[in-house]
Amino acid sequence: MSFDRLIEKIVEKQNPTVAGLDPKLGYIPEYIKSAAFEQYGKTLEGAAEALWQFNKGLIDSLCDIVPAVKPQAAYYEMYGWQGVRALERTISYAKEKGMFVITDAKRNDIGTTMQAYAAAHLGKTEIEGERVTAFGADALTVNGYLGTDGIAPVIEVAKAEDKGMFVLVKTSNPSSGELQNLELEGGETIYLHMGKLCERWGEELPGRYGYSGVGAVVGATYPEQLTELRLELPHTFFLVPGYGAQGGTADDIAGAFDKNGLGAIVNSSRGIMCAWQKSGCAEGDFAAAARDEALKMKKLLTDVTGEIKKD
Amino acid sequence: MSFDRLIEKIVEKQNPTVAGLDPKLGYIPEYIKSAAFEQYGKTLEGAAEALWQFNKGLIDSLCDIVPAVKPQAAYYEMYGWQGVRALERTISYAKEKGMFVITDAKRNDIGTTMQAYAAAHLGKTEIEGERVTAFGADALTVNGYLGTDGIAPVIEVAKAEDKGMFVLVKTSNPSSGELQNLELEGGETIYLHMGKLCERWGEELPGRYGYSGVGAVVGATYPEQLTELRLELPHTFFLVPGYGAQGGTADDIAGAFDKNGLGAIVNSSRGIMCAWQKSGCAEGDFAAAARDEALKMKKLLTDVTGEIKKD
Numbered sequence: 001m002s003f004d005r006l007i008e009k010i011v012e013k014q015n016p017t018v019a020g021l022d023p024k025l026g027y028i029p030e031y032i033k034s035a036a037f038e039q040y041g042k043t044l045e046g047a048a049e050a051l052w053q054f055n056k057g058l059i060d061s062l063c064d065i066v067p068a069v070k071p072q073a074a075y076y077e078m079y080g081w082q083g084v085r086a087l088e089r090t091i092s093y094a095k096e097k098g099m100f101v102i103t104d105a106k107r108n109d110i111g112t113t114m115q116a117y118a119a120a121h122l123g124k125t126e127i128e129g130e131r132v133t134a135f136g137a138d139a140l141t142v143n144g145y146l147g148t149d150g151i152a153p154v155i156e157v158a159k160a161e162d163k164g165m166f167v168l169v170k171t172s173n174p175s176s177g178e179l180q181n182l183e184l185e186g187g188e189t190i191y192l193h194m195g196k197l198c199e200r201w202g203e204e205l206p207g208r209y210g211y212s213g214v215g216a217v218v219g220a221t222y223p224e225q226l227t228e229l230r231l232e233l234p235h236t237f238f239l240v241p242g243y244g245a246q247g248g249t250a251d252d253i254a255g256a257f258d259k260n261g262l263g264a265i266v267n268s269s270r271g272i273m274c275a276w277q278k279s280g281c282a283e284g285d286f287a288a289a290a291r292d293e294a295l296k297m298k299k300l301l302t303d304v305t306g307e308i309k310k311d
Numbered sequence: 312m313s314f315d316r317l318i319e320k321i322v323e324k325q326n327p328t329v330a331g332l333d334p335k336l337g338y339i340p341e342y343i344k345s346a347a348f349e350q351y352g353k354t355l356e357g358a359a360e361a362l363w364q365f366n367k368g369l370i371d372s373l374c375d376i377v378p379a380v381k382p383q384a385a386y387y388e389m390y391g392w393q394g395v396r397a398l399e400r401t402i403s404y405a406k407e408k409g410m411f412v413i414t415d416a417k418r419n420d421i422g423t424t425m426q427a428y429a430a431a432h433l434g435k436t437e438i439e440g441e442r443v444t445a446f447g448a449d450a451l452t453v454n455g456y457l458g459t460d461g462i463a464p465v466i467e468v469a470k471a472e473d474k475g476m477f478v479l480v481k482t483s484n485p486s487s488g489e490l491q492n493l494e495l496e497g498g499e500t501i502y503l504h505m506g507k508l509c510e511r512w513g514e515e516l517p518g519r520y521g522y523s524g525v526g527a528v529v530g531a532t533y534p535e536q537l538t539e540l541r542l543e544l545p546h547t548f549f550l551v552p553g554y555g556a557q558g559g560t561a562d563d564i565a566g567a568f569d570k571n572g573l574g575a576i577v578n579s580s581r582g583i584m585c586a587w588q589k590s591g592c593a594e595g596d597f598a599a600a601a602r603d604e605a606l607k608m609k610k611l612l613t614d615v616t617g618e619i620k621k622d
Contacts (some may be wrong), residue, residue, distance in 0.1 A: 022424070025438065033439070042439045074420055074427035078436050080445035081396035088392050106419050108454055109385055110484040113333070116385035125389050127336065128344070130353045134391035143419055145456045146482050147489030171457050173421040178458030182504070183496045190501070193493070 002207030003164045003215060003237045005138065006100045007262060009067035011310050015298040016261070018068040018102060018239070019290075020269025021055050021090060022075045027273050028054045029283035048082035051075075054286075055090045058273065061287035063097040066294050070239075070267055073105035091137050101137040102239065106168060108143035108150050118157035122165075139164040141217060141239070144194055151201050155214070158205055164213040164237075169195045169229065172219025172242030195229050198236045209262065209310055211237040218256065220248025220266065227255030230263060238264040243297075244271035250300040261305030268297055313518030314475045314526060314548045316449065317411045318573060320378035322621050326609040327572070329379040329413060329550070330601075331580025332366050332401060333386045338584050339365045340594035359393035362386075365597075366401045369584065372598035374408040377605050381550075381578055384416035402448050412448040413550065417479060419454035419461050429468040433476075450475040452528060452550070455505055459512070466515050466525070475516070475524040475548075480506045480540065483530025483553030506540050509547045520573065520621050522548040529567065531559025531577065538566030541574060549575040554608075555582035561611040572616030579608055 010016050025033065025047060033050045040046035059069065069090075076087035087103075094101050107117040121140045124131040142154060144167045154165045170180055170191040180191040195216055202212025212235045218226050220242035229238070238256050242248040243266050256264035275293035276286035302308070321327050336344065336358060344361045351357035370380065380401075387398035398414075405412050418428040432451045435442040453465060455478045465476050481491055481502040491502040506527055513523025523546045529537050531553035540549070549567050553559040554577050567575035586604035587597035613619070 024423075024427075037439065042441045044436070044438070044443055044445065047436075047438050072420075072424055072427075074418070074424045074431065077431035078427040078445060079438075080431075080436075080443075081392050081399050083445070084388075084395045085392035106454070107385070108417050108419070108479075109383075110482065112335075113383055113385045116335075116383075116389040120385065120388040120391075125355070125358075125391075127355070127358050127390075128348065128353045132355055132391075134355065134389060134394070143417070143454050143456055145454055145479055145490060146484055147486035147491070149484040149486040168419075168456055171421065173457055173460040175458035175460040178508070179456060179501070179505070180458070182501075185494045185496060185498075187496075190490070190493075194490070197489070 002205050002213040003211050004208045005162065006068060006164070006265065007209050007211065007310065009100050010262070010265065011308050013065060013067045014302060014308055015065060015067060016265050016301055016305060016308065017066050017294060017297055018070045018265045018267045019058065019062055019066050019272050019294065020070045020072060020267045021058065022072040022269045023051045023054050023273065024075060025050065029276065029286050031283055044080040044082040047079045048086040051079065051083065052086040052089050056093060057287040058290050059094050059097055059099065061291045062294055063099055065291065065298065068100040068102060068265060069094045070102040070104050073103060088135055091135055095136070102139045102141065102166070103135065103137035104141045106141050106143050108146055110146055110149040111153070114150050114153040118154045122154070122163040123157040123161050139166060141166045141168065143168050144197060155201060155204050158213045164215060166215040166217050166239040167194065167198050169198065169216040170218045170222055170225045172221045172246055176219065191225065192232060195233045195236065199233050202235050211235055211263070215239055217241065220253045221246055223252040223255060226253060230255055230258065240264050240266045244268050250304050254304045257305050260311070261308035266301060271297065313516050313524040314522050315519045316473065317379060317475070317576065318520050318522065318621065320411050321573070321576065322619050324376060324378045325613060325619055326376060326378060327576050327612055327616060327619065328377050328605060328608055329381045329576045329578045330369065330373055330377050330583050330605065331381045331383060331578045332369065333383040333580045334362045334365050334584065335386060336361065340587065340597050342594055355391040355393040358390045359397040362390065362394065363397040363400050367404060368598040369601050370405050370408055370410065372602045373605055374410055376602065376609065379411040379413060379576060380405045381413040381415050384414060399446055402446055406447070413450045413452065413477070414446065414448035415452045417452050417454050419457055421457055421460040422464070425461050425464040429465045433465070433474040434468040434472050450477060452477045452479065454479050455508060462512050466512060469516055469524045475526060477526040477528050477550040478505065478509050480509065480527040481529045481533055481536045483532045483557055487530065502536065503543060506544045506547065510544050513546050522546055522574070526550055528552065531564045532557055534563040534566060537564060541566055541569065551575050551577045555579050561615050565615045568616050571622065572619035577612060582608065
């Protein structure tokens, strides 16, 4: 009921990277797409098959060096329920290969509706006494705008099923400050206020290594805020997007880590997925190119963290 | 590129109600479930079939008196990709029956990822030059915590496809004030600030009847805020949850309407879906019970609005 399992995988692999699986068709080698479209036509089903084959290749190539994957729900929903089926297959396969799976879906709602999202993505769904897994990720990103009513149902499932969540605190995008940087009466920013709510919510999901099961999303593109939030939120593990394609560097995220090199996991999506396009290698080597890029990223990050230790 | 189509349906039916389709298995008559489980087993597929049959009965019974339905994505995702397929079928069927469909999914992300959500739920997905509809609702609920980067991609699709969105402003739940009621430097609340962003974003989607394509979610449980926001946000159409089961009454939402009886559409989910359980009628009459309840609600709401006029 925390991020202990994630932390153990990070330490074991000595790699605080999560590989984002945001498989747009444009990122997928032609030979995978042709095979899928030949079988299913230029349909949602054909596209979903291509997504799944691409993901499978990436997972096979990354699973022994990268501790976690983060499929972004939007890129699957875009291909209809067929795409959502590819999401489910991707999650199952990554877990089978020992990876920690963070579904990046930024879900938010209240009461029984949020219970339904928590059951869908992290827990079990009850069908006439049977308990069935719908998606079964290890962690889910959520949006806290609705307050505790939107978080408590996820905490319940996280407790029961040993899962975690990441709450949006300071996002990586240029306009994130429009709302998040506004100052409340007394001078505290909204993002810091949200971060402190994470610390409070996290009290219900304490972890063995000092970090609770309620993490925070904090963008690599805002190094000052990363450093500020690391100090202010000692029990909150960070999911850090915005590295690479969005402009964040390894130095930018140095402040996200604690003295043991823990405290954050850094996402790379396009950097890893599209490495084959950038490197100009043969299409058939897309997975090897992803692995090379992931090893390069591991090196850059661990130059910053040093040896990653559990205590 | 606004809520003109929704407004026209509301005026035509003289009914500012949207029927929430949040089909938990517990709400569905036994005979529908037995048939589905007999065919598909107690599986996600069986549950999804029951959801779909229940929804179909409700839509058939409501489509000539209620202008819109609002399926809540969580209750479909809970039943896996099979449930998400039932969502797609529900949306298609409701549109076929002339209803305006609001997918309540509270999606939020940035840049290309938010483009993917907008394509998924409102627009078209491109597959090798073919443009395919994934879900194809008329409007989507979204969460604005990430600022303009999370809204602009939805505006683009709304422009191109004549669709709309509702941004969470002041939600109906008890803890909505934890963040939304905080006062910024200068004394403005976060929810009012978010509402004013809706007015600004809406300038890109002007409508024939004074309301833009960027609406706001404002809960029936906060009548004072409804009245305040109606005055402050003259171009922002409201989606009002919290009526009925959550405690909001017709009087509570009086302030949401303008002098023409426009400006808001009020959701009822359990009230309509579960009317058959409350009334104790025969299971086979669930759809008729839903219709009776919807007619009762229409009467209560139009007692408040008077005749609803377009100008």
